[in-house]
Amino acid sequence: MRAPIVAALLGLSLAACESGPRANLFVVLPNPDGTSGAISVDDGRKVVVLDRPYAASQLRSGVAESVDVSEQDVQAAFGPAIAARPILPARFRLYFMLNTDQLTTESEVLYLSVFEDIRRRTVYQVDVVGHTDTVGTRSYNQQLSSQRATTIRDRLVKDGLQPGSITVSGRGEADLALATADEIYEPRNRRVEITVR
Amino acid sequence: MKCLTILGLRRLAAAAALSVGIAASLAVTAPPAAAQGATIGQVKTVSGQSFIVRGGARLPATAGDLVVEKDVIETGGDGSIGITFVDNTVFSTGPNSQVALEEFRFDSSEFQGAMVASVSRGTLSVVSGDIARTSPGAMRVRTPTTVLGVRGTRFLVRVGDDR
Incomplete structure (x- = not known):
């Protein structure tokens, strides 16, 4: 007792x-x-x-x-x-200037915090998914979204991440963060979403 | 004495988690281990006796190991394993646990998938991910006597010896 x-x-x-x-x-x-x-x-x-x-x-x-x-x-x-619970996955949205694969000034700062997050983890996997707004043809936007994702992937690798731990894909204008009609300039849709887990 | 044992294990697990945290840096990250079939997740935390049973082979688990469908997670008396799946579901087991990853499908572009895990003994902590969001019933956790349906949440499962 x-x-x-x-x-x-x-x-x-x-x-x-x-x-x-x-x-x-x-x-x-x-x-x-x-x-x-x-x-x-x-x-x-x-x-x-x-x-x-x-x-x-x-x-x-x-x-x-x-x-x-x-x-x-x-x-x-x-x-x-x-x-034993792993650090939970984290998501980041990096935004791009119109029709480019260049980050906005704010997103340059956020890019650094992606790295801070990865540094907390013993091992990591990173998904990089590119998106565009609806200005331009679908095929052009598909290509632009892939280019944005690849640009970020290359930069992550240059900054020290293992290429084998990163997946890259482009979703064109198929997955809008903010739903709009076709041919609408929308900065919030011009983005790369990074998931770190 | 059961209570003291539980506390002791907690301290051990906490100490292990801390040492993992100190060792963490981008430089020490090992390349992912090879696994057959599509990768469904990655081992993130390990302590004590922890194994992945794959096709009859019992492999000691290491942080960074990739897991595939049908893998079985097993821990001994001082073991624990944490895994994050590609849909961002997070599992972690305590000691003396066995969890089979029976089914896992996830299409990240269509955002559809299904997951079934079976806990035959021990404890499991779950933070549900994108699969549980796709449709009700897309994620299920089985025990020897029950089936759990998951609707986007954090929860715990213990399978004891009184079923």
């Missing part, structure tokens, strides 16, 4: 330090903004939807029951898995 006392002293809940077999446990965590998505738990007889932070379901002998969990319970039951 000493285990519960030790648990209390350590600030852990009994649920996390249960003796006997450990039940299957499913917990929804909050997003950084405090909201959450949802998971549905189907045990073959019924479906339980967990759709708020720290909503949890425990399965004992095949029977799902709702349980309350605290942050401490979560740390006690899942600490190592949470500690």
Whole structure:
């Protein structure tokens, strides 16, 4: 009976330090903004939807029951898995001057922060995807978007990234950040999106 | 004593994560290991006894390893593995865990895909990515007795010994 006392002293809940077999446990965590998505738990007889932070379901002998969990319970039951979580992927949008593969002044600064982000990671993969606005033909824009992406890729490699860790593609005017009619100048669509993970 | 063991493991994992962080620099990044089939993700964090089981071979996992569909992640008593997939889904397991990457398809231009992972034991932390956004039911996590459907969220799964 000493285990519960030790648990209390350590600030852990009994649920996390249960003796006997450990039940299957499913917990929804909050997003950084405090909201959450949802998971549905189907045990073959019924479906339980967990759709708020720290909503949890425990399965004992095949029977799902709702349980309350605290942050401490979560740390006690899942600490190592949470500690092993990789740095989450980050996305950057670099903008280009009209009809060029040259970055705007603001995006030159952002380019440096892409590097800062990569430096935090032990290993990395980078996707570089080019886009244009709707001025010009589709085929011209396809080529321009590829050129923008390739320019950024080459620069990343020149600045020290491994070529094998970078993928490059161009989406032309097929994937507008801001929907417009054809032949519309839109600086926010002239961009390269970089995902670092 | 179970509680103390859990705490001990947490400290170990935290220490390992810290040392990985200190070692991090662009210069030390190893080239990605070769893997057959389309790459679906990359191992980002490793500690303790951690393996990728591929076609019957049990390979010690290393940060930078590429993973492919059908790989099985396995950890021992002091192990953990973190993986980021190409759709930006993020998995990490605790000790004594086994997670099979049964199905993974993702078309980044059409933004469509499907993912099925199976947890047969241990703990798994998930931050869902683009696949879970494509359609309801596109991402599922199975356990021996349940099926989880994922709608864009962070969640945790433990498969214990009482199922």
